[in-house]
Amino acid sequence: MAVADVMIALQSRFPELALSAKPLCILPNGQPGDQVYVRVPVERLMDVMRFLKDDARCQFNFLSDVTCVDYLEYPDADDRFGVTYNLASYPLGHRLFVKVFVNDPEPAVPSVTPIWKGAEWTEREVYDMFGIRFTGHPDLRRILMPPNFVDHPLRKDYPLRGKGEREAFDVLTRESA
């Protein structure tokens, strides 16, 4: 299993972090799924990511996705936001998920745009939906919601039907048009 080589490389390079691979999901039959994630402390995220990109045993040259999970009121969760990086390696054909956990009130994660340029829009989406600030991002603006939107709608404490934004428009009538 190619990801096992990646874990050996990671553990030998960062022994002080005590990194371990955990299954990303448990299948309905109780077995762990094939894909694994590594939990990385946010202070060392850039070191780990640079190593994963450049090391000959890792070669994660493709950042497939950046997303986030809000663990508010989730059982057994220690931290609120889990920013998840989906890394793939075209030369070696393996895949690894990297998770960093951040908390209120000012969740901030260093931006990986210096390593993978394609992180720019995915990090903007995470900022738009969850309000995670990516420090060092070249252009951290909203990408999906309108610019005058104030909340971050995928946070668990944001109501499903919104806070009245969808009703806040001028009414055009036949007389006024």
Add this chain to the structure above:
Amino acid sequence: MGLKSFDPSSFSLGGDAFGLTRLDYAVDQIKRHGVNWARKHSLWPMPFATACCGIELMAVAASRYDISRFGAEAMRFSPRQCDLLIVAGRVVMKMMPVLQKIYLQMTEPKWVISMGACASSGGVFDTYAVVQGIDQFVPVDVYLPGCPPRPETILEGFMAIQRIVTEHGIVPSAERKGLGLVVTAPPKTNVALGPGLAASIGNN
């Protein structure tokens, strides 16, 4: 029937007046129904298609249902050339100002069709982003039920617009308040293939 046996007195294009040419026929119709008879057969739709309803709208414009039978085949993507706004699909809160600007840019007289469940009520998308019915913010003349409406329903709705045009066409939309708001019923039967076409396609 050969030319020799053609009897002009049996030839009529409709109406009690004896019509010889198409011009006579048109003049006769305008005399009887006013200029709205011409207007209702020359509506120019502005398709505001944001979702799957737009696909059904394309089917209506295609050969099988053929909205050009009703004189509305000239779909234009400039609101300044159009007088019938067809909102086909869900409108999200980021799109609502665009829709309002398009409505304002259309010239009078103008009509609006709210097509499908999403445009009329938000449909199943009861979320923070989707406007729960465009009629909260834009005047609507005809609602089309369906998810998406069948092409026959769209034609029904179009004929409802034609009825509104017949009665109030010249009047600017500000003066025809309370006269719109038609909910079309879906037709009871769907279009069936004729016996010849069904045999040639052979799908039954």
